[in-house]
Amino acid sequence: MASAASGAVAVTRALDALVRNDRGRLMSALIARLGSFQLAEEAFQDAMVSAVSHWSRNGVPYSPQGWLLQAAYRKAIDRIRQNKSEERKVDDLRPLVRDEAADDPDDIPDERLRLIFACCHPALETKSQVALTLRTIGGLSTPExxxxFLDAETTMGQRLSRAKSKISAARIPYAVPGPDEWATRLQSVLSVIYLIYTAGYAAGPANGRDLAEEALFLCRLLNRLHPDDPEIEGCLALLLITQARCHARVDAEGITVALAEQDRTKWNRAQIDEGLGLIKTAMQRRAPGPYQIKAAIAACHVQxxxxxxxxxxxxxDSLLRLEPTAVxxxxxxxxxxxxxxxxxxxxSLNALAAELKAYQPFHPARAELLSRMGQFNDAAAAYAMAIDLAGSESDAAFLRRRAQQVARSAEAGRLG
Incomplete structure (x- = not known):
């Protein structure tokens, strides 16, 4: 009994590690072969179920990745046989059976760069890009x-299904863009990774999977798959330098700490040094882009x-020439x-009031400057709006503390 239990634990650990480290690579190989996100997802899940029973009886194989990939190919063939007409079966099965016979199960092609660009294709809306990237590359479950997104599980499941169907129906290419499209499409990919990071940075690791770490994983993967690109290096540098401060951004009471007041001994110097090295390398390539500039700004806070x-x-000023946005x-x-x-x-802030009235960071910034100018009533109103729109309790607590300080300063001014 103890041996069976330990075997089950070993299988569970092996599958958990495989999903975390190799799911994106296996899924990319399956999608490249099968030409369908949905069929690849279903075949992969079928293979995982088979792995639990087979590995529990026979032990974890020498190459679990190769075993799982071969099993998924066979599961896909089974699904095609069950669901297609005889004519379609012959057309769809012939290349799969031929390729399966020629496969070396240990030689798994790495198609993840193509998969990343497919997930982040501009034909998909941003929320779907983020969700599909997290699901297919990051391996997060639909409930996670x-x-x-604070969505119901069924709602997110439907969103993911629609995204996969749209890729198929619109014949979105499963390919790395050519030189003429590379810069624009890469910015879409980096934007998705950065959105994942900012969602994780705001939520913190306590809310399920740590999305900030997922974004770092994705950006490192992108940098490894397409090395020597200055914008990828810039984005990775930005994430590293920002993440290096994560243990100092909230105090013992769970209240956000302003950057200027953070305990710098809590910063991760190894991550900062790695980020600074990356941005230095990126800038030396003489091809400036928005993520390099953002990383340089982050560097100015920590050097x-x-x-x-x-x-x-x-x-x-330089970033505005590339991204002339209100933010x-x-x-x-x-x-x-x-x-x-x-x-x-x-x-400059007041000129943005109409455009950014629903954007939470606008209000605490304006409240802080108004209080410094001695306009305490307007500052109090701005803090109230900022608190109402705060995305986390730690941020709301910080803003309430600042609002109380401003109220005391206003009272002192009246008494004086």
């Missing part, structure tokens, strides 16, 4: 992804004793104020 705000303003203008306005141009920063 549903929790990320000295205090943030280099004048340099950050200049970097935001970039908001960040530049904050940098202006921090660099000593408080009135100019507040004017």
């Amino acid at each position: 992804i549903a929790r990320v 000295g004793e205090v943030s280099d705000w004048p340099q950050i303003v200049l970097l935001y 970039v203008r908001l960040n530049r306005a904050v940098a202006l104020a921090e660099a000593g141009w408080l009135e100019a920063g507040l004017r």
Whole structure:
């Protein structure tokens, strides 16, 4: 009995490790062979079920990845035989049976770069891109992804099914884009990875799978699959430098700590050094892009004793030429104020009020600058809006504390 139990534990651990480390590679090989996200997903799940029973009886095979891939091919063949007409069976089965006979189960092609670009194709809406990437490359379950989006599991399942069907119906190519499309399509991929990171950074690791770490995994994978690309290096540097501060961003009471007030001894210096090395390498390639500039801004916060705000303003000027968005203008306005141009920063923020009224970070930034200008009533109103829109309790607690400090300053001013 004990031996059987230990064998089951070994099988469970082997499958868990395989899903975490190799699912994306196996799924990419299956999709490339089968030409269908849905069939590959179903065949992979069938093979996982078979692995539990076979490996429990016979032990984990020498090459679990090769065993699982071969089993999934056979499961796909079984599904085609069950679901297709005789004519379609012959057409669909012939290449699969021929290729299966020629396969070396230990020689698994790495098609993940093609899979990443298919998941992040611009024909899919952003939410579907993120969900499909997390499911297919990251190996998150449908319930885990549903929790990320605060969706019902059935709703997320339907979204994933629609995304796979759209890829098939629209004949979205399962391919790496050519040189003429590379830069634009790469920005879409990096945007998805960054969205995954920011969702994880806001939620923290307590909310199921740590999405910040998932994004780092995806970005490292992309950098490994397509090395020497300065924008990939820039994105990875940005994530590393930001993630390096994660243990200092919340205090013992669970309240967010402002960057300038963080305990720098809690920062992960190894991650910072890796990020700084990556951004230095990327900049030396003389092909600047938005993620390199964002990484350079992050670097300005961690290289000295205090943030280099004048340099950050200049970097935001450069970023605005590439990304002339309201959010970039908001960040530049904050940098202006921090660099000593408080009135100019507040004017720039006020000009964005209509455009960013529903964007939570706008309100605490404006509240802070208003309080510094002594406009306490307006600051209190801005803090109230910021608290209502806060995405986490730790951020809300931080804002309530700041609002109380502003209220005390206003009272002191009246008494004085």
